[in-house]
Structures are given as structure tokens and as C-alpha cells.
Amino acid sequence: MKEIVVIIGGGIAGLEAASQLLKLGYSPIIVEKSDRLGGHVARWNRLFPDMTPAQDLVSELIASSKDANIFLNTEISFINRLKDSYNIMLSNGISIISKYILYTTGFRLFEAQKKEEYGYGIYNQVITNADLEHWFNTNKDDRISGKDIKSIGFVHCVGSRDEKARNSQCSKVCCITAIKQAIELKEKYPEAEIYCFYMDLRLFGKKFEDFYTKAQRDHGIHFIRGRVSEVSENINGQVIVKAEDTLAGKPLKVTLDLLVLMSGMVCNPDSTKSASMLSLPIDSDGFLKSSDNVFHITSSPRKGIYYAGACTGPKTVPETLAEARSAVLEIHSTITGEAR
């Protein structure tokens, strides 16, 4: 009988893992709580660093994992441990017995309205990084479409690196996302002045620094080192942003037509909930805790339970895909090791 592997979460990590498991002859089952596959990436438009259409990647992953058993709109009702396997009860009434469970439950986007001082949900000119990706995809958003936009701001670290927001971690992808989106908006509004308000620019990845240089040199995007402290509205329906320009050492304000908040990646309460059914440990950043963060990032401390992707912390797409493959290899060597 083909070995069953239960994958919790049908984002890119779950899909890539399923496709690799199929190639190795196993029988993956994807449990996805929403009504569609692809997770967050299915909501994005073009991906850094090569501006790959997100839809192409998601479609390819869905095609290569189509022979997996896929349950949409389904959650885990409970999991309990049997002698050497797990009994997984799904919300659709189906129960599965499997020795191997792969968590690919991903992250949750920080809810920007929690940072009330930035005015998301209060002022019509304030949107998030995710809203902007949605607008790139659909062209539908009254806060942007059909407006005369002459000045745009990006606020880095919204709900990240912020103890008041109960998340002191850096979300890692939002500096480069801000620069990517700033360039994309500049292409749509060549006349607009664009300002990025950052505390530190964390451009760690392949070709990220090139994006930064390109934003400065080719697009004239302004970088201001200071964290936005508050946003207010004026009578012309614009927002006024206040910060300290820490390099000039002076308080600064600027009037903007559009403000984009770079909401961070925080732990997904759904993954913590299903992890608690097996009393899996949670790391100090709130994400699932790997058995160690250097050598065994895809293993949990429990036998047969593995992790891949953003459920253990902020990751880029290539990092997520690499982890999915590495988790599958680990599961494969465990299975073949046991059969021997």
C-alpha cells in the first residue's frame, strides 16, 4: 500500500510538497481550510526578484499536484496519537490514519487596523501591501482607481519590530516588497513623488540590492529613515504623515494622496490551534518551533510531524519551496529507513 502523508495547508508549500511526494510514489492528502489553493501567493500579482507572475507559479503547482487527494473548505477537527501513527479527524467527517503529517499552514498578515495611529479602515487613502497586490490583479479598489495621485508613501514595519503590536520580529519580505511596489506604482503614476519610510532597509536576498539601486536611480524614489508616528487627514481628503527624519535629525511631515502600509507576517492562529492538538511547541516568535533552527528546520520534536514554509517564520517563495522539497526528502528517508 502506498504510504499516506497528510499535508495541512494548500499554499505553495503544501502544493510543492504534494507534487514531490507524488513523484516519489506516495499518496499525499491536502487539507485546505479555504475554498481555493495557493495560499497567500495566489493573492499576489508579480513576485520579486524577477517579477514572475504569481498566477503562473500557482497554476503550475496546482497542475503538478492534481493527483493528490485534496479537501477544500476543510479543517482538522482533532488529531490524536495512536501507537505509531496519528488519527486525523476532518471537519467533513472523514478520518484518516497516517504516520506522517506535514504542517504547511503558513502565516497570517498582520491586521493593519490594530495600529490605529496609521488610520487603516479610518481614512480612505490608507491601504495595505495586500490591498495593493489585489488592485494590481483586479484594478478594483475605490481607494486607488480613478484618483489623481501625485504623492504616495510606504510605511515599513507595520506590525513588525513592534513590541506594542506584540510582534518584535522582522517580517523579512516587506522591505523588498515595498520597493517592488513603489517601482510598480511609479510606473503607473510617473508624475508621483514616492516616499519609503523605513527604520532599516533589510535587502538580504538575491538581487534585492539591485531593486534598491533601481528605485533610487531609475525611479527617483525617496528613502526616509524614520518610523511613521502618526497619520491624520486634511480637508482636501489627503493624509498627513509625521515622522522624524532621523538622518537629518529633524521632525518631518508630508502630505500624501495614498499611503501603503507594509503589514508584516505574523504567526497563523490556525496553525497554533492545530499544533496544540498534538502539544507541539511554539517558538518565542509565536511561529511553530522546529526541532532546531539551524540543522532541522523542517522537523518537529515529534516523530512523524514535519514543517515547511512560513508556518515556522517569515519566508520568501524560493525559501518556502526549498523547505517543502527538503521536508519531503526527510519524510522519504524516514519511510524507506523504516521499510528496510
Added chain:
Amino acid sequence: MNIFGFRISPSSAINLDNVDKERFRELCRIEPDAVRCMACGSCSATCPAAGFSGMSVRKVLLYLQRGKEEEAFKLMSNCMLCGKCTMVCPRGINTRHLILSICRIYDKEEKK
């Protein structure tokens, strides 16, 4: 007599070899958060005294660690202890309390 027509002004450069680190260490013993500032500028951006006086908790902390105590005191004399900076600090530093502790420690040293 100044025959050159110009004077050499005192250097404004920072010389880390001459910084009095002991007093800052003493401050850190009662305010361990004094070293946790990430220089984001939120405190200065909300400070009602910043606009006209240049007050900035960020700068005060930096000056104390760079041996520019006089400049730090000059800024601090403008603080109204309103506590707005404490509300916005993303590192959760109790900046208002910190300012009071700086006054206590550095003032105590002055009286010796």
C-alpha cells in the same frame, strides 16, 4: 594675538576613546532599556517639544553614549515629561521614566 585671522574651534568630532562609559553603565543598571533604542525616531516625531527645541529621546540616548553629555542636557531641559514618547516607542522603552533616571544619575555625579 591672533595673527591668522581665524580661530581653531573645538573639535565636534566624537572620540570614543574619551567617552565616560561608567556613568552610562550606572544608568543602565537602573534602566536596562537605555541600550535597546533602535533609533526609529518615533519619540522625536510625536514629541510636542521637538519642533521648536529639537528635543529627542533618540538623540539624548545617542549623545550620552558618544560622550556628548552637554548636548544631551541641553535637549533634555526642554522636556515637559508629558509621556507621549513612551506611548509610541516600538521597543516598549519607558522613555519618560528613562529621562527622569538620566536626570537623577547625571545630576548626582555633578554634585559630587
